[in-house]
Amino acid sequence: MEINEEILINLKGLTMKFGELKAVNNVDININKNEIVGLIGPNGAGKTTIFNCITGLYPSYEGSIYLDGEDIKGKNPWEIRRKGITRTFQTSRIIPNLSVYDNAFIGSLAEKRGPLFSAIFNRYKFNKELEKEINKVNGFFEIFNKDLINKGFTAASEISQIDTRRLEVVRALMMEAKLLLLDEPTAGLTMEESKEFIGDIYKIKEKFPELGTIIIEHDMEVIKGATKRVIVLNYGEKITEGSFEEISKNDEVKEAYLGQ
Amino acid sequence: MKKVDNIIDSIAVLGILLMFYRFFITFLQIENIWKLSILVTIAFLVILLISRFENIKSKIIMSFKKNRSLTYFIGLLLFLSLPFSLRQSSYWIFILTICWLWIIIAQGINIQFGSAGIINLGAAFFWGIGGYTTAILASRYNFNPLIGIFLGGIMAILAGLPLIIPILKARGHYLALVTLSVVVAFGHFANNIKWLGGSQGIMNIPSVSIGGYNFLNSIKIFNFELPPISNYFYFATLLGILVLFVCHRMSNSWVGLTLNSINENKGDIICSNCMGINRARWVVISFSIGNFFIGIAGAFFAHMNCYVAPQDMTFYKSLLYLSAVILGGMDNIMGVTIGAILIVILPEKFKVLQEYWIIIFMSSIVLMIILRPQGLLAAKIRNYGIKRQ
Numbered sequence: 181m182e183i184n185e186e187i188l189i190n191l192k193g194l195t196m197k198f199g200e201l202k203a204v205n206n207v208d209i210n211i212n213k214n215e216i217v218g219l220i221g222p223n224g225a226g227k228t229t230i231f232n233c234i235t236g237l238y239p240s241y242e243g244s245i246y247l248d249g250e251d252i253k254g255k256n257p258w259e260i261r262r263k264g265i266t267r268t269f270q271t272s273r274i275i276p277n278l279s280v281y282d283n284a285f286i287g288s289l290a291e292k293r294g295p296l297f298s299a300i301f302n303r304y305k306f307n308k309e310l311e312k313e314i315n316k317v318n319g320f321f322e323i324f325n326k327d328l329i330n331k332g333f334t335a336a337s338e339i340s341q342i343d344t345r346r347l348e349v350v351r352a353l354m355m356e357a358k359l360l361l362l363d364e365p366t367a368g369l370t371m372e373e374s375k376e377f378i379g380d381i382y383k384i385k386e387k388f389p390e391l392g393t394i395i396i397e398h399d400m401e402v403i404k405g406a407t408k409r410v411i412v413l414n415y416g417e418k419i420t421e422g423s424f425e426e427i428s429k430n431d432e433v434k435e436a437y438l439g440q
Numbered sequence: 441m442k443k444v445d446n447i448i449d450s451i452a453v454l455g456i457l458l459m460f461y462r463f464f465i466t467f468l469q470i471e472n473i474w475k476l477s478i479l480v481t482i483a484f485l486v487i488l489l490i491s492r493f494e495n496i497k498s499k500i501i502m503s504f505k506k507n508r509s510l511t512y513f514i515g516l517l518l519f520l521s522l523p524f525s526l527r528q529s530s531y532w533i534f535i536l537t538i539c540w541l542w543i544i545i546a547q548g549i550n551i552q553f554g555s556a557g558i559i560n561l562g563a564a565f566f567w568g569i570g571g572y573t574t575a576i577l578a579s580r581y582n583f584n585p586l587i588g589i590f591l592g593g594i595m596a597i598l599a600g601l602p603l604i605i606p607i608l609k610a611r612g613h614y615l616a617l618v619t620l621s622v623v624v625a626f627g628h629f630a631n632n633i634k635w636l637g638g639s640q641g642i643m644n645i646p647s648v649s650i651g652g653y654n655f656l657n658s659i660k661i662f663n664f665e666l667p668p669i670s671n672y673f674y675f676a677t678l679l680g681i682l683v684l685f686v687c688h689r690m691s692n693s694w695v696g697l698t699l700n701s702i703n704e705n706k707g708d709i710i711c712s713n714c715m716g717i718n719r720a721r722w723v724v725i726s727f728s729i730g731n732f733f734i735g736i737a738g739a740f741f742a743h744m745n746c747y748v749a750p751q752d753m754t755f756y757k758s759l760l761y762l763s764a765v766i767l768g769g770m771d772n773i774m775g776v777t778i779g780a781i782l783i784v785i786l787p788e789k790f791k792v793l794q795e796y797w798i799i800i801f802m803s804s805i806v807l808m809i810i811l812r813p814q815g816l817l818a819a820k821i822r823n824y825g826i827k828r829q
């Protein structure tokens with residue numbers, strides 16, 4: 181296939197079947213580097229399923245997914261993460277009994293070299309790594325919410341809902357990433373918090389200019405405020421894409437949302 | 441004023457450690473069940489009383505915290521002098537050595553189950569592998585017992601690989617079943633194989649000897665004569681401290697965090713997968729490290745007792761090893777150590793309850809899981825040894 185330098189990820193004819201049910205049906209999507217794209221559609225439209233296909237959780241899809249020109253079909257989720265695709269989850273998968281820092285550190289455990297040896301025999305190296313990671317996390321907290329720096333070693337169950345979402349994003353970005361998949365990041369947040377979150381997305385964009393982002397959202401304010409292009413799904417099929425203004429005028433889109 | 445305060449703190453620490461030492465020795469040596477119960481009740485009441493008075497309790501805790509190095513130093517000194525105080529009752533030195541072996545095994549299981557969530561119901565099997573390996577190497581092929589012990593650990597790792605690798609993609613219950621069947625099967629197998637000595641096991645295993653000094657000699661030092669089992673006690677103390685040290689470092693590092701993250705219950709498998717962690721690799725690593733510790737303990741036991749037999753490789757034994765972890769505190773190194781000590785010493789001390797100990801332990805596990813699933817000493821938030829306020 182011809183390699184377009186601008187295209188970060190390319191989904192072609194993506195079809196995911198569960199038995200006879202086509203959760204995703206012949207979807208084509210292109211995301212460019214450094215784009216923030218919205219992915220919307222009613223519940224059950226197949227949005228999270230697409231994320232799961234991309235990240236390797238559903239390996240048995242039909243069609244193809246190319247990241248930076250490389251076919252990632254059949255790769256394990258952990259291999260796909262190391263290729264640069266990272267994500268957050270619809271229900272925050274933050275581990276409540278671990279500390280805030282520990283939850284973030286999980287995001288970069290995969291890049292540690294020889295952790296077992298250095299843990300026992302080379303404490304100096306480990307301490308240097310630990311300091312670097314703490315500074316990395318604090319750097320993120322500076323951008324999102326300075327208070328979190330003091331809460332680094334408290335249990336993650338004790339931070340607020342929006343901070344939990346932020347922590348998930350921090351964890352996703354602790355290791356180098358090319359593509360960030362945000363799955364309903366403002367679910368459960370108040371209107372105020374959602375507005376804050378749009379600001380957070382822009383801060384991420386500033387920090388990682390090359391990062392491509394796909395956001396699944398139901399909150400149209402967030403889509404309007406944060407994304408330049410929107411892809412609309414319904415019953416597993418892509419019905420249209422374009423800017424927010426364009427798609428909100430589209431009849432099919434209106435019917436998909438209002439005709440429920 | 442401060443200097444006097446510090447001296448008072450140090451004296452308090454010294455005094456409390458000595459009192460505890462005296463209590464422990466007496467506790468071990470009392471034979472009469474009534475005197476024993478009185479002693480235990482008194483100790484219980486004293487502790488209860490002290491914990492009632494918050495200011496005394498916190499003062500005591502503060503003194504210990506301020507005098508960490510003193511505590512460790514005096515504690516270690518007292519501990520090393522246990523064989524001296526117990527030289528008339530060498531049976532208890534033997535039991536304390538067994539305690540160390542159980543502590544080592546418990547740490548192994550803690551890495552597998554407490555940290556990584558891997559259920560190993562076949563610990564007695566790996567213990568047996570360690571024992572039989574060194575028995576065969578040392579008694580039939582003249583291997584140095586120390587090398588035999590090390591190779592016992594290695595064989596335990598190798599024996600575990602064919603169990604865990606095929607079921608890497610499956611969830612916990614499958615490994616539980618596999619390890620359970622292996623320990624029962626191997627017990628029967630060893631009973632019937634002549635090469636492994638059949639039901640008699642392998643006897644006449646040589647004792648450990650380091651540079652010509654054989655562990656069968658009694659220790660003559662400072663005009664005291666310590667029974668030969670003391671050699672094994674000190675050797676076990678050395679191994680035990682090493683194991684605790686390694687476990688502490690592993691837990692407070694990326695390794696401990698990785699194991700927690702791939703843990704079915706404590707962590708999140710899907711999440712750690714999507715964050716780039718190769719679960720399969722770490723399951724094998726933690727399973728192997730745990731089995732290595734268990735194997736070494738089994739090999740040590742073989743040399744200490746000079747025999748191995750299939751009777752010790754039962755499912756019940758495996759459950760007991762597991763209970764030390766569940767009761768003591770999952771993923772808590774100190775908790776697991778205390779659990780191991782209790783499980784060894786209590787049945788020995790209260791022999792009158794001989795048959796009831798199974799019921800007591802198993803019901804304790806059930807109660808513990810229902811009422812306080814984290815165990816006696818709950819796992820602490822990892823702070824990597826950084827001292828923060």
